[in-house]
Amino acid sequence: MRNFLKLIIGLGSLTGFPALCFAGDALTLKSQYKRPLEIKFPKTAPYSPQLVTLGKMLFFDPRLSGKNNLNCASCHNPSFGYEVPVKTPIGATLTPLKRQAPTLLNMAWVAPLFWDGRAETLEEQAAGPITHPDEMGGEFETIIKRLSKSPEYKKFFHYLFPQTGITRENILKAIATYERTIIAGWAPFDKWIEGDETAISNAAKRGFIIFNGAGKCATCHSGWNFTDNKFHDIGLEIIEKDLGRAEHESNNVFAENAFKTPTLRNLSHRSPFMHNGHLKSLEDVVDHYISGVIDRPSTSPSITNVTLSIEQKSDLIAFLKSLTAERQDVSMPILPN
Amino acid sequence: MRSKIFMSIFAALLLGVLLCGYMYFVTEKGIHKVEEITNKTFQTVKYAEAFHNSFKSIDTLTNRVLSMTSFITKEEIKDQFDISHKAFANASKGMSDYSLSPLIQQKFEQLNHQKEAWLRDSKLLLGLEKSETIPILEIYKQRQENLHHTLDEFLSLAKKETSDQLLLSEKELDNTLLTTFVITLTVSIVFTLFAFLLARGLSKPLVNLVHTAEQLATGNTDVTFTQKDRTDEIGAVVRAVAGFRDGVIDRLSLQENFKLQTEELKEALSKEKELNELQSEFVSMASHEFRTPLAIIDASARRMERRKEKLSSDDISKRTQKIHNAVSRMLGLIESTLMVARADKGKLSITPKEINLTELIEQCCENQNEIITSHIVTHELEELPDLFIGDQAALTQIMTNLLSNAVKYSPDNFMIEVQGWMRETDVYISVKDHGLGMDEEDLSNLFGRFFRAKTSTGIPGTGIGLNLVRTLVEMHEGEISAQSSLGKGSTFTIRLPIKGENSTNIDQEPQSLKYASQM
Numbered sequence: 001m002r003n004f005l006k007l008i009i010g011l012g013s014l015t016g017f018p019a020l021c022f023a024g025d026a027l028t029l030k031s032q033y034k035r036p037l038e039i040k041f042p043k044t045a046p047y048s049p050q051l052v053t054l055g056k057m058l059f060f061d062p063r064l065s066g067k068n069n070l071n072c073a074s075c076h077n078p079s080f081g082y083e084v085p086v087k088t089p090i091g092a093t094l095t096p097l098k099r100q101a102p103t104l105l106n107m108a109w110v111a112p113l114f115w116d117g118r119a120e121t122l123e124e125q126a127a128g129p130i131t132h133p134d135e136m137g138g139e140f141e142t143i144i145k146r147l148s149k150s151p152e153y154k155k156f157f158h159y160l161f162p163q164t165g166i167t168r169e170n171i172l173k174a175i176a177t178y179e180r181t182i183i184a185g186w187a188p189f190d191k192w193i194e195g196d197e198t199a200i201s202n203a204a205k206r207g208f209i210i211f212n213g214a215g216k217c218a219t220c221h222s223g224w225n226f227t228d229n230k231f232h233d234i235g236l237e238i239i240e241k242d243l244g245r246a247e248h249e250s251n252n253v254f255a256e257n258a259f260k261t262p263t264l265r266n267l268s269h270r271s272p273f274m275h276n277g278h279l280k281s282l283e284d285v286v287d288h289y290i291s292g293v294i295d296r297p298s299t300s301p302s303i304t305n306v307t308l309s310i311e312q313k314s315d316l317i318a319f320l321k322s323l324t325a326e327r328q329d330v331s332m333p334i335l336p337n
Numbered sequence: 338m339r340s341k342i343f344m345s346i347f348a349a350l351l352l353g354v355l356l357c358g359y360m361y362f363v364t365e366k367g368i369h370k371v372e373e374i375t376n377k378t379f380q381t382v383k384y385a386e387a388f389h390n391s392f393k394s395i396d397t398l399t400n401r402v403l404s405m406t407s408f409i410t411k412e413e414i415k416d417q418f419d420i421s422h423k424a425f426a427n428a429s430k431g432m433s434d435y436s437l438s439p440l441i442q443q444k445f446e447q448l449n450h451q452k453e454a455w456l457r458d459s460k461l462l463l464g465l466e467k468s469e470t471i472p473i474l475e476i477y478k479q480r481q482e483n484l485h486h487t488l489d490e491f492l493s494l495a496k497k498e499t500s501d502q503l504l505l506s507e508k509e510l511d512n513t514l515l516t517t518f519v520i521t522l523t524v525s526i527v528f529t530l531f532a533f534l535l536a537r538g539l540s541k542p543l544v545n546l547v548h549t550a551e552q553l554a555t556g557n558t559d560v561t562f563t564q565k566d567r568t569d570e571i572g573a574v575v576r577a578v579a580g581f582r583d584g585v586i587d588r589l590s591l592q593e594n595f596k597l598q599t600e601e602l603k604e605a606l607s608k609e610k611e612l613n614e615l616q617s618e619f620v621s622m623a624s625h626e627f628r629t630p631l632a633i634i635d636a637s638a639r640r641m642e643r644r645k646e647k648l649s650s651d652d653i654s655k656r657t658q659k660i661h662n663a664v665s666r667m668l669g670l671i672e673s674t675l676m677v678a679r680a681d682k683g684k685l686s687i688t689p690k691e692i693n694l695t696e697l698i699e700q701c702c703e704n705q706n707e708i709i710t711s712h713i714v715t716h717e718l719e720e721l722p723d724l725f726i727g728d729q730a731a732l733t734q735i736m737t738n739l740l741s742n743a744v745k746y747s748p749d750n751f752m753i754e755v756q757g758w759m760r761e762t763d764v765y766i767s768v769k770d771h772g773l774g775m776d777e778e779d780l781s782n783l784f785g786r787f788f789r790a791k792t793s794t795g796i797p798g799t800g801i802g803l804n805l806v807r808t809l810v811e812m813h814e815g816e817i818s819a820q821s822s823l824g825k826g827s828t829f830t831i832r833l834p835i836k837g838e839n840s841t842n843i844d845q846e847p848q849s850l851k852y853a854s855q856m
Contacts, residue, residue: 037473043469046467046469047464047468049403049405049463049464052405053405053407057408155408156408159408181474185475186475331405332406333407334406
């Protein structure tokens with residue numbers, strides 16, 4: 001039924017009479033994009049401001065890296081949508097990494113993690129960059145030693161974990177908990193969804209229809225966070241061999257070159273795009289979907305070249321831009337000595 | 338009858354007091370209401386501010402905690418939160434107490450609802466309450482903003498409402514004050530008019546009365562009274578003053594009488610006093626007067642007896658003449674005394690008869706010359722009427738008295754002149770001496786009983802002679818007058834009407850004196 005409706009909408013918009021259908025279905029559509037108002041925390045790591053604060057400190061603490069020179073923000077910079085404005089970040093080995101750092105926005109709703117989904121939880125994930133020699137090149141033994149030297153860290157850890165104190169698990173738990181609180185701000189689009197008709201331009205509104213219709217984008221970029229948390233090969237040109245999801249799902253044809261659908265929130269701050277940072281602008285991205293999709297066995301079946309007029313393209317881009325919230329202040333924690 | 342003026346003034350006062358009371362009541366009530374509303378507004382705003390403050394303090398706390406920049410323990414958070422929360426609760430309660438209208442009440446409920454939700458969110462975010470989910474910070478902030486907005490709405494609503502109410506009640510107060518003012522003004526005008534009329538009604542007759550009273554005070558009782566018929570006090574006062582006037586008239590006449598009586602009494606008293614004095618003098622004089630002729634008689638009789646052989650008939654006649662004179666002197670004395678006594682008792686009467694006045698006067702002069710050798714009495718009588726009606730004895734007495742007086746008071750001059758003349762219907766007889774005379778004062782008292790002139794010192798006399806003379810003259814419907822100058826002598830003139838045909842019983846006041854004497 002829904003697909004039927006979408007078809008009608010698609011046809012409607014194509015035939016240039018979208019208004020009627022749009023008016024009727026916009027509400028149903030819009031209701032799918034309602035944002036959650038709460039963050040859910042796992043039972044194993046319940047929320048507490050103290051834990052979040054500790055996590056934030058650790059997130060920004062370079063002592064978590066082997067040479068005391070990198071923190072999480074080195075590659076997940078809040079100013080660039082928790083990414084870095086390079087194709088791929090440079091880690092501890094001073095060589096560009098294989099993949100772009102994905103945004104850390106709305107991680108509480110994302111699982112599994114990494115482009116290829118190799119980590120189930122944020123706790124599990126966090127251990128990755130810390131210890132990965134290419135990334136931060138740290139070792140938990142030394143990190144724990146370092147942190148233990150700080151009476152404040154010691155105090156904080158012991159306050160939060162009276163029994164265990166500073167441990168790997170506790171460090172990861174703190175970081176993960178902090179990450180769960182990193183949430184994309186309310187974008188004009190959200191305000192429109194909530195009923196403010198003036199929040200976005202008419203182009204963006206049309207773009208919204210294209211996004212859900214002719215562009216077929218919503219098939220994968222679904223829901224309020226614009227991701228299905230699934231892996232697709234969107235037919236990107238292969239510049240450097242990267243198996244993607246296939247590393248963990250070897251017998252799935254579609255897992256090859258497939259990467260986890262990223263959120264489209266705060267796109268404006270997050271270029272370059274894609275797992276390899278190969279597409280510089282949103283125009284490039286849309287152009288890719290219109291004409292750049294390489295058809296190969298792994299290519300997602302739902303990703304066929306879409307035909308969009310120039311107006312539709314710009315409408316779509318206007319829509320994508322409406323997903324970027326105003327920049328939020330991120331205060332730096334005072335790191336314990 | 339109740340006092341009308343009092344009643345009117347009392348009624349006016351009562352009305353005034355009631356009006357004042359009403360004004361006071363109305364004003365007080367209005368002011369109280371305004372005060373109450375102002376207070377309410379003030380309280381509401383105050384509590385709203387307190388609300389806002391506690392709101393802000395929680396906000397600050399959450400901001401500080403949720404910035405996640407420094408480590409704040411749960412206990413610390415809880416302490417701070419509790420303080421703010423308490424303030425919050427107080428403010429909310431205060432605000433609900435002072436909520437005014439259903440609209441504000443509704444807003445307040447909304448506010449409270451939002452606040453509760455926000456507080457719950459705050460607690461979750463601050464980690465004071467455990468939950469699997471916490472609100473997204475932005476949502477929390479959003480809600481906080483809404484709460485803020487609602488608070489602002491509530492405040493402005495409360496302010497507007499109270500200011501509206503204030504305006505309304507102020508207007509009401511103004512209206513009531515205006516009404517009261519108008520009423521007061523009207524009543525005041527009416528009262529002033531009333532008071533003016535009352536004052537005029539009171540003062541005019543009063544002023545008239547004062548005038549009348551002043552007139553009365555000066556003794557002028559010839560005054561008229563207006564508004565005597567008024568039924569109030571003024572009328573009563575006017576009537577009273579009129580009555581007073583009548584009383585004054587009575588009293589004045591009475592007083593006049595009294596004054597007269599007093600004067601008379603005084604006069605009588607002084608006369609009495611004088612008389613008493615004169616009387617005692619008279620007694621001593623009289624005894625002396627009697628004693629002298631008696632001594633003469635005694636001496637003459639003794640001499641005659643002692644020298645009865647040696648006495649010549651000439652001597653005898655001389656002696657008997659002396660005795661005779663003394664006796665006649667005594668007789669005269671007795672006669673005049675008796676006459677006075679009779680006159681005192683009102684029994685003195687004269688018996689007018691046809692007499693020869695010329696002869697009578699001549700006889701008297703002769704008699705005098707006979708008795709008194711020291712003086713010479715001359716008489717010069719013009720034509721006197723042939724027929725004169727009078728009392729022989731009384732007229733003789735008059736003449737004798739006048740002559741003996743003249744003799745007595747002219748010790749150094751022997752000339753005594755008697756003149757008689759007639760003018761129209763009267764006969765005038767004067768006796769003139771050239772003796773001591775007297776002053777004006779004495780002259781005026783001359784005819785009083787027992788009066789003796791100052792010049793009479795050392796001269797025996799009883800002081801009844803001239804009085805008797807006057808009495809007798811007056812009985813003849815005549816009058817006596819005297820002229821005198823000190824040291825030069827006196828002239829006594831009597832006037833007697835010629836037609837003294839009817840014998841008169843002279844009405845005389847009873848006199849206290851019982852004695853009379855010829856000197």
